[in-house]
Amino acid sequence: MTVPTHNPASPILTVKDLDLFYGAKQALKKINISMQRNQVTAFIGPSGCGKSTLLRCFNRMNDLIDNVRVEGSISFEDQEIYAASTDVITLRRRIGMVFQQSNPFPKSIYENIVYGLRIAGVNDKSLLDETVERSLRSAAIWDEVKDRLHDSALGLSGGQAQRICIARAIAVNPEIILMDEPCSALDPISTLKIEELIDELKRKYTIIIVTHNMQQAARVSDVTGFFYLGELIEAGPTRKIFTNPEKTQTEDYITGRFG
Amino acid sequence: MKQYWKTGEPLVMLTGAALAVILVMTLTLVGVVLTNGLGYFWPSHLVRLELKDGSTALGQIMKREKNPLTGEHRLQLKVSNRDLYGQDFRWIDEKDVTGRSLPKDALLLERREHGNFAGFLSGLSVDGLKVDQATSPLEKLKLARAAIEERQPHLDNIRKKMMTLNQQAESMRLKLLKLEYRNREQHAAEIARLTATREQVLAEFNVLNGQATTAQAEIGGFTAQFKDVSGGAKDIPLVDIMRILAPNDMSIPAKMLAYASRVKELLLDEPRESNTEGGLFPAIFGTVMMVLVMSFFSLPFGVIAAIYLREYARDGLMTRMVRIAVNNLAGVPSIVYGVFGLGFFVYGIGGSIDAIFFPERLPTPTFGTGGILWSSLTLALLTVPVVIVATEESLASIPRGLREGSLALGATKFQTLTRVLLPMATPGIMTGLILSMARAVGEVAPLMVVGVVKLAPSLPFDTTFPFFHMDRKFMHLGFHIYDVGFQSPNVEAAKPMVYITTLLLLGIVIVASSMAIYFRTRMRKRYTSSHF
Numbered sequence: 001m002t003v004p005t006h007n008p009a010s011p012i013l014t015v016k017d018l019d020l021f022y023g024a025k026q027a028l029k030k031i032n033i034s035m036q037r038n039q040v041t042a043f044i045g046p047s048g049c050g051k052s053t054l055l056r057c058f059n060r061m062n063d064l065i066d067n068v069r070v071e072g073s074i075s076f077e078d079q080e081i082y083a084a085s086t087d088v089i090t091l092r093r094r095i096g097m098v099f100q101q102s103n104p105f106p107k108s109i110y111e112n113i114v115y116g117l118r119i120a121g122v123n124d125k126s127l128l129d130e131t132v133e134r135s136l137r138s139a140a141i142w143d144e145v146k147d148r149l150h151d152s153a154l155g156l157s158g159g160q161a162q163r164i165c166i167a168r169a170i171a172v173n174p175e176i177i178l179m180d181e182p183c184s185a186l187d188p189i190s191t192l193k194i195e196e197l198i199d200e201l202k203r204k205y206t207i208i209i210v211t212h213n214m215q216q217a218a219r220v221s222d223v224t225g226f227f228y229l230g231e232l233i234e235a236g237p238t239r240k241i242f243t244n245p246e247k248t249q250t251e252d253y254i255t256g257r258f259g
Numbered sequence: 260m261k262q263y264w265k266t267g268e269p270l271v272m273l274t275g276a277a278l279a280v281i282l283v284m285t286l287t288l289v290g291v292v293l294t295n296g297l298g299y300f301w302p303s304h305l306v307r308l309e310l311k312d313g314s315t316a317l318g319q320i321m322k323r324e325k326n327p328l329t330g331e332h333r334l335q336l337k338v339s340n341r342d343l344y345g346q347d348f349r350w351i352d353e354k355d356v357t358g359r360s361l362p363k364d365a366l367l368l369e370r371r372e373h374g375n376f377a378g379f380l381s382g383l384s385v386d387g388l389k390v391d392q393a394t395s396p397l398e399k400l401k402l403a404r405a406a407i408e409e410r411q412p413h414l415d416n417i418r419k420k421m422m423t424l425n426q427q428a429e430s431m432r433l434k435l436l437k438l439e440y441r442n443r444e445q446h447a448a449e450i451a452r453l454t455a456t457r458e459q460v461l462a463e464f465n466v467l468n469g470q471a472t473t474a475q476a477e478i479g480g481f482t483a484q485f486k487d488v489s490g491g492a493k494d495i496p497l498v499d500i501m502r503i504l505a506p507n508d509m510s511i512p513a514k515m516l517a518y519a520s521r522v523k524e525l526l527l528d529e530p531r532e533s534n535t536e537g538g539l540f541p542a543i544f545g546t547v548m549m550v551l552v553m554s555f556f557s558l559p560f561g562v563i564a565a566i567y568l569r570e571y572a573r574d575g576l577m578t579r580m581v582r583i584a585v586n587n588l589a590g591v592p593s594i595v596y597g598v599f600g601l602g603f604f605v606y607g608i609g610g611s612i613d614a615i616f617f618p619e620r621l622p623t624p625t626f627g628t629g630g631i632l633w634s635s636l637t638l639a640l641l642t643v644p645v646v647i648v649a650t651e652e653s654l655a656s657i658p659r660g661l662r663e664g665s666l667a668l669g670a671t672k673f674q675t676l677t678r679v680l681l682p683m684a685t686p687g688i689m690t691g692l693i694l695s696m697a698r699a700v701g702e703v704a705p706l707m708v709v710g711v712v713k714l715a716p717s718l719p720f721d722t723t724f725p726f727f728h729m730d731r732k733f734m735h736l737g738f739h740i741y742d743v744g745f746q747s748p749n750v751e752a753a754k755p756m757v758y759i760t761t762l763l764l765l766g767i768v769i770v771a772s773s774m775a776i777y778f779r780t781r782m783r784k785r786y787t788s789s790h791f
Contacts, residue, residue, distance in 0.1 A: 097663075115665070119670045119678065
């Protein structure tokens with residue numbers, strides 16, 4: 001896959017005046033934020049603040065829900081994500097996603113990894129083999145599973161399964177990886193492994209992570225956005241948000257006064 | 260007491276009790292069928308009873324019970340010899356019996372006609388058959404019977420040839436009909452040629468028929484003379500004897516052999532004596548084939564409908580109404596389906612097929628009459644809700660995360676469906692299939708109006724092109740039970756057959772569901788853990 005030429009300084013994702021409604025209820029209000037290439041952006045905020053909803057706008061996963069209406073614009077490089085002409089399939093191939101609950105398919109580890117390639121019509125054995133090894137290595141799980149690639153992925157532990165899901169997302173060579181609370185169902189050791197992995201992955205990919213865990217956001221992200229009741233209260237370099245936030249709401253939240 | 264109720268214990272007991280009641284009822288049912296059905300083939304003793312009035316009776320004791328009028332015990336004796344006595348069974352009061360014995364030379368003959376014969380061998384007219392090495396008259400009878408059996412293939416061969424010729428002649432007749440219907444002049448040459456060939460075939464048929472008659476007469480000339488217990492003489496042609504048993508002089512292994520041979524006859528032979536005796540092969544075959552053809556229709560239709568309902572249809576009022584309608588379809592009385600099948604499939608579609616493709620045969624219907632295809636379709640209609648509900652449920656139970664995971668990788672909805680959802684739903688779909696097959700096997704009412712018959716002359720599948728004859732009528736075990744049990748002229752004699760048929764029907768259900776369960780378990784293993 002060829003990486004399109006781009007200006008490294010321009011943002012990869014730009015959200016402008018985004019409103020999102022579930023029926024009559026407004027879930028996102030006038031969101032404006034942009035994400036930089038090869039950076040980790042973290043969305044934090046209390047439950048129901050809209051951070052996951054925003055994340056799911058980027059690969060149009062919200063399309064699966066009835067009665068969702070989106071206004072405003074999200075541009076991915078210079079392409080409008082919510083334009084009628086956008087091919088959702090291609091978009092999702094370029095913007096991968098890792099979910100809160102690890103969701104390996106009831107297939108072998110190998111078939112899980114190559115799923116994205118197979119549905120794209122790739123069946124060349126050597127290419128598939130190569131992709132499996134590369135993706136599993138990138139997801140730091142190759143050594144653990146290399147001897148049982150053809151065993152069912154359902155036999156893996158939660159942390160392993162989540163890394164398989166990351167490997168599966170990497171296998172199709174996306175530009176952005178969306179992570180929706182990837183560690184919330186994991187134990188501290190598995191969490192640590194995933195966090196190290198995120199650090200590793202940002203060299204090649206742009207990562208947007210939604211998390212409940214403020215320490216995690218502080219540890220892994222370069223930029224943090226704080227959401228509250230559907231609004232983006234404040235966004236900026238992580239260090240600044242956590243040490244010297246501009247808004248009192250942000251400060252209250254990160255110091256644990258509410259949420 | 261209130262405290263005890265609050266612990267929840269009584270409810271647990273109640274559920275256990277409900278299960279126990281169901282189990283007991285099922286086991287009783289199966290037990291009754293088993294005991295009544297399995298005993299039928301056992302060659303039990305022929306008992307000679309001497310009675311007060313000086314007469315004697317020979318037969319198998321079927322039952323001993325209290326006479327409801329006198330309050331004393333009486334015996335039900337299967338005396339056989341329907342042609343001599345006019346009935347197979349006799350009730351004898353126990354107090355009238357002065358003596359019992361088991362005469363060693365008493366014979367029980369199974370005959371092609373008139374049911375069994377119980378009596379004694381008195382003579383043989385078997386000149387020309389190789390029976391010299393026989394040491395006893397019974398041995399002689401058996402050898403003579405075997406010798407005739409050897410000649411049987413010759414006759415069978417002739418009959419088989421006759422049948423083929425008959426079919427050829429029939430297909431030529433239909434072709435001729437068609438040609439004449441289209442245009443007599445235009446096809447004159449062809450018609451002449453076909454007529455000539457048909458004449459030839461018919462001539463050949465007549466020659467063979469003559470041969471068959473001679474062969475039959477020749478074989479039929481060999482007879483054996485028997486006497487019943489009171490001395491009444493009876494001449495029986497050897498060909499009419501299916502099996503010779505001397506139950507009072509048989510060892511247990513010999514009886515077991517006889518039992519096995521009767522079971523084999525049941526499974527592989529055609530019925531005799533208006534279905535009350537002989538085998539059940541056509542009915543077994545018809546039942547299995549009907550269920551398979553039904554699954555062939557109901558499974559794909561049901562699965563596809565469920566996929567649309569669950570995955571593609573918007574969840575609105577319409578979808579909900581359709582869903583309710585589908586669920587309620589299962590509650591429609593099955594005879595209603597039968598009537599619908601008769602009107603829609605048989606007269607509607609079948610009648611149209613006849614009008615378009617076989618107008619020359621009218622008014623003789625080809626597809627416009629009951630047949631295995633229409634029966635299968637009717638039952639498919641009846642069972643499709645089960646498949647739909649099962650498929651929908653299993654699709655609904657797949658975690659949302661798996662769909663999203665697949666879609667997030669750039670899969671289309673259809674790819675997600677075929678690669679992730681359907682494989683995962685397969686065990687649930689199999690459950691639906693099992694339930695629908697079990698339901699279909701047991702249905703009788705709708706079949707009675709769309710194609711089941713008491714006795715079908717030929718199977719819906721044979722070796723002549725196009726092998727599957729979907730227009731043919733067929734026999735069915737469920738209908739057989741009804742027919743033999745309630746429509747038979749000789750209900751008492753047919754009773755064991757009812758049990759046997761029920762047993763076979765249960766057996767088919769068990770075999771079919773075990774197979775489906777086996778596949779389901781394998782699938783489940785595949786989609787939970789272990790190797791691919």
